[in-house]
Amino acid sequence: MTARDEVMTRIRSALAGQPPLRVVPREYRVTSDDAPGTQAVLDRFVDRLVDYKASVNRTGPLGLPAAIASVLQRDDWVVVPPELPASWREACAGDGRRVRIDGDPAWLSAAELDGIAAVVTACRVGIAETGTIVLDGAPDQGRRALTLVPDHHVVVIFAEQVVMSVPESLTRLDALRPLTFISGPSATSDIEFTRVEGVHGPRVLDVIVVE
C-alpha cells in the first residue's frame, strides 16, 4: 500500500460512524458600516499603520509625485516594477537618483537587489482595522523578491483600495496569485518580548495614501 492510501485508510477508519456535519455559523461581521475609501476607513487605516511604526503620507493625486520624491530623499538608488505608472517613475528619478526597472532589460538577482536602497510599488488592497497592505504581484507591484530585499519600501495606495475589515479584503483578492500581507515594517519580539522593528524584511515602510 502506498503511504497515501495508508494514511487515507487510517483517516476513514478513524472517522467511521461519525455523525453528519454541522453547519458553520457565520454570525461574525463580513461587511462594515463604512464604505471603502471613506474618511472613517482612511483615518482608522492611518492610525493603525502609525501604531505599527509605518510612516504615512496623505496626499491628493496632484501631490503624489512630490510625496514620492520626498520619502526617497535619503536613497540614492531605486528599483521599480515593470509597469509602475510613468509619472511615479519620473518622480523616483528626481534629485539625480538612479532608477532600475526590474525586468528591463534583465530581472535583477537577489544580490543585485541587495545593493539597491529602495523600492516603490502600488498594491492591491488595504485593510483599515489591521493596518495591512496586500500585494498580489501585479505588474505595478512586481515579483515578491522586489519588495523584500531592498531596505526601504514605498507603497502607494488609493483611497478606494482601503476597506475596513479582513473579510472585505479577501473578496478583492485572487487566491491563485502570490500574495503578501504587510502590516508595518518587519519586526521581532523574540528577545524578552521587546519589539524591535526591522529585521530581515524592509526596515522602513512608507505608505503614501492618495485621497
Add this chain to the structure above:
Amino acid sequence: MTSTFLGLPVAHAPRGVGNLHGDETFPHAARAALGNAQLRHNLGLATATIRTKRALVVGEVPDWEELRDAGSAIKADVMARLPELLEQLENAVVARGGVVHWARDATEANEIVVNLVQATGAREVVKVKSMVTQEIGLNVALETAGIAAVETDLAELIVQLGHDKPSHILVPAIHRNRSEIREIFMREMEDAPADLSDDPRQLAMAARDHLRRKFLSATVGISGANFAIAETGTLAVVESEGNGRMCLTLPETLITVMGIEKLLPTWRDLEVFLQLLPRSSTGERMNPYTSMWTGVTPGDGPQAFHLVLLDNGRTAALSDDVGRAALHCIRCSACLNVCPIYERTGGNAYGSVYPGPIGAILSPQLTGTEGHGDPNASLPFASTLCGACAPVCPVKIDIPSILVHLRARTVDETRATRRPDAELLAMKAVAWTMRTPLRFARAERLMRIGRVLGFGRGRITALPWPGSAWTTSRDLPVPPKETFREWWLRERGDPSSGDASSGDAA
C-alpha cells in the same frame, strides 16, 4: 477502494525519531525547571507581557466570540471531511505545478525531504520556523545526511546556536534573557561583532547580518504551513521578521511540510483565521507578514514546489471522539501564556515540542502511551484543571475536558496490570471510609490528630511515608479543630431531633 476497512491498527508517532517525547516524567522534569530562578523570572515576565497584549487586541474585536464559534465549527468540519479535502488540496496543488508527497510518520517525512534536498545538490538549506519540522526532528535527519539546516527565525536561531530545545510554540527562546542570548551569539556566531551589547536591537541586527548572506545564496527553503486551502491549493505562512518571506521567495526549490489537520476548506475561511490567529498569538492586530502561494508562479519565487503531507499519529488522535478536538489547534500558544503550570515550569519540562495545555493533550495522543511510567502519560496530569486555557483558545478546544478524558484513559489502561502503590492503596482506603456515614464521621474526627503536625503554623509541610509522596511538593492545611458535622450539631442542634432549621422546612 472498497468501502470495507482493512482494520488497520491505530498508528502512533514512532519512538526514537523526532521530538514528541521526553526522557523523564513531567513531575521529575518540572522539579529541575522550578529550581531555575532565572528561567522562572524570564517566563514570568514574558507570559505576563503577552497576556496583556492579547487581552488588549482581543477586546478590540466586537465579534470575537462569533469568530471563535466559526473557527471551531470550520475545524470540526475539516476533521469530518478530511479525506475529501486532502484529495481536493492535492489536486489543486498538482494542477498549479506543485508535487505532493505523503508521509505515514516522521521517519518517512524526513526521508522524503532529505531525498528532495539531495536531488538539488544543495549542502545547506534555510528554514522558516515550523513546529512540524521540529516535531519530526528534520534538522537531525538533514545533518546526518551532511546537509546543514539553518534556522532563520531569531528565536529558533538562538535555540539552535545554544544547542538548546525550544520551550514555547511561538517564542522558542522565551526561557533565555538578553544577556544569555548575547553570550550565545558571542560564543557561536563566527561573525558576531566584538562589541555586541545585550540591547535587543543590537542582537537582532547581529542576527540580520549573520543570516543575510545565507538568504541571498540559498537554493532550497524549507517551511511548515499555518493554513492550506483545499479549494484553491493555497498555502499560508504567517510570520513577523521577514525570514519567512526570504525562505519562501528567494530559493529555487521550496519544500513545505504540513500535518494533515492544517487544512481549511475554502478561501473564505481565511477571513476567520486571519483574525483569530495573530491576535491570539502575538497579541497583534495582524502579524507583520503573511505569505500565500499556490503551486508555482512562473517568474516569481521558487520554480519547484514540494508539499509533504504528514500523519505521524494524527490519525490516532482522530480516532478518539473526545481527544480529536486537539487537532483543531492552530498553534497560537495563547493557552501556554495563561497556564499557571507552564508559567512556572516552562516548555522543556513537557519533553515534547508541543508544551503547555495543548501539548499535554496533543503529545500523548500523537505518540500513544505505554503505561504509567511513560513520560507522555504524565502530561495530562500537568494541570491544576483551573480552566484558564479554555476561554482563550481561538478555536474553542475544551482542553480541561480532554485532560480529564486522557487522565481517565491512563487510569483505565493501567487498572488491570497496575501494581498496588501508595496512591492506589490510599484511594482504596478512602473509598472504604466513604462508604458509610459512620465511617466517614469517625475518620473526620481522627484527622484532628493531624493538627499536631502543623506545629502551630497552620499548614503541614512534611508527612511520614506514604504521605510524604504528597508533601514533598505540596503543603497540607491542618485539619480544623471542629468538623463541619460537629459545627452543625453545635449551631443547629441534632437534625434527627426535628429542631434543625434546615432548608426543607416548608
